[in-house]
Amino acid sequence: EPEVTQTPSHQVTQMGQEVILRCVPISNHLYFYWYRQILGQKVEFLVSFYNNEISEKSEIFDDQFSVERPDGSNFTLKIRSTKLEDSAMYFCASSEVRQETQYFGPGTRLLVL
């Protein structure tokens, strides 16, 4: 069964550094998402992406965040200058159509020191 994959599984970085989290969505899916889960808190929507542009973003997704689909398979989340409070598990998801089930990747645990 096709799966969403994410790399790396863990990332440790210093405050102020840039990080890029990578995702490979399911190949025939057209809608892509990023969510995050701060330890002990709920999963929060960050951004949705379709047709090479952002469809919607939350208030969390400020100017420090950006997303890109650099080629036909990868979907990346970049944090330009990480803050301590960016430490979280970041989940990528994809869906075939916009209102259908979203399939989640295993997540990248980001720790900002």
Added chain:
Amino acid sequence: AQSVSQHNHHVILSEAASLELGCNYSYGGTVNLFWYVQYPGQHLQLLLKYFSGDPLVKGIKGFEAEFIKSKFSFNLRKPSVQWSDTAEYFCAVNAFSTSGTYKYIFGTGTRLKVLA
């Protein structure tokens, strides 16, 4: 504002006990409803979903959920839990937004521990 509430944050049960996890949502429009499970160290997996039709939905691993529109609820049930059901369970609403997109709104999750 759209929101999803899961009232039980931690549940501890013995094997063979029955399970019911509450989920209530706040949203005025048409919603698609989901339950996801996250086993320790693993990613979110879909347990079941409701889009329309029979409000009693059956999912994988013996789970079911009932959509009660009048109560804005979508409670998850299992008649007899197993040790392997130890996990965190998330209720989610896929809500249509004014921007024309859908996004998941998650509840806070319920951490279930089943004692062998």
